[in-house]
Amino acid sequence: MIALVDYGAGNLTSVRKVLGAVGAAVYTPPGPEDLARADAVIVPGVGHFESTRTLGQAWRHAILEQLDRGRPLLGICVGLQWLFEGSTEAPGVTGFGVCRGLCDRLPDIEPVGGVRQKVPHMGWDTLSFPRPSRLFADVAPGSYVYYAHSFAAPLARPTVATSSYGVEFTAGVEDGLVSGLQFHPELSGKVGLQVLRNWVGGVR
């Protein structure tokens, strides 16, 4: 069973639906103590980094314990940002910190060319892969995925996928048991299904 952590950051109906479509059984742990029976953990999330404040010491501890037991962790959207040390969006909130760096707001103006661009970065954009990964196996470079975010994670050592919106940012991370996706795989059509299938394939 995969634990889908519901910490009140948005709607999880589509995430549940897509996990069902790739054959994963999902439950929502009412509290950190209910993570013990999870084969893997997903931290989803939309909106403000502030919402991850709910993921306090008890949750962190429970998630770390699961990692120690060899259970994979996947962060989605704000869940990916939470894997980093923090975000300028909510300076008082500490991230999980398994990836180095701070998330920051996307630029309103393209640094090269000076063209005004809208923030949020919302809609379909393309992926690039600096190196091969299990997460993006069988996904072609240039594939489109669906984004809805104003803040993004910097490039880091575990970055395995990037997209560009004024700046290049981390679209996906993979570091041992830890994975993360800035885009919404549940809304990204066939590409999203493939990425989740790849991740679920690594869960036993």
Add this chain to the structure above:
Amino acid sequence: MLARRIIACLDVRDGQVVKGVQFEGLRAAGDPAELARRYDAEGIDEVVILDVTATLEARQARAQTIRAVSRELFLPLCVGGGIRTEDDAAAAIDAGADKVSLNSAALADPALLTRLAGRYGSQAVVVAIDAKRQGDEWIAYTRSGSASSAREVVGWAREAAAHGAGEILLTSMDRDGTKSGFDCELTAAVSDAVSIPVIASGGAGSFEHFAEVFVTGHADAALAASIFHFNTHGVAELKQFLRTRAIPVRT
């Protein structure tokens, strides 16, 4: 590069897709789940369900339609029409909507947008504006286009964004159903005034109209209904055409 989105609108009444001309004279177009499946296969980027006659008693039927459409769709699904309260929004979202679109209720109580954005995130909150030209400005209409709100459209769009709306679905009532092209002047005026995406709607009649509204109208997305429903033009062909005009679209 961020793609310009092509969105199919399903105007639903009593569980069936209908399409009106300037909001009147509805004509049947088919089963919503079947249409959504076809659009998905053709490469549509997003689907909007607009329950044009949503009433209290129609709410359960609507949840059923949303469930049927969302079941096999792994793309953003937006639901609008008759969403007046947080409970209405919650019912649509629980049934499978990723976004809800509000019109009259947002005009009456803009703080509702803030509450919904706080609960679901701004990306889930769409403000639908039905705009009608009056002199040298546009006025927002409510109740399926039957009543003037007396609000000037560009100012209202800015206010809605400030209240937490994540997108604007902008319909030109003057162009809706006419197939004479999107109102590029209206779309550009709103799109240039806000930093959230603007979806242009109303008037799509040819592929050229989509190119125009992306280039001249600065639209982030374009929505159409009948041009797709009646198989006049396929989504795949439209995207191929836009690519020849160097407009980025999802492949």
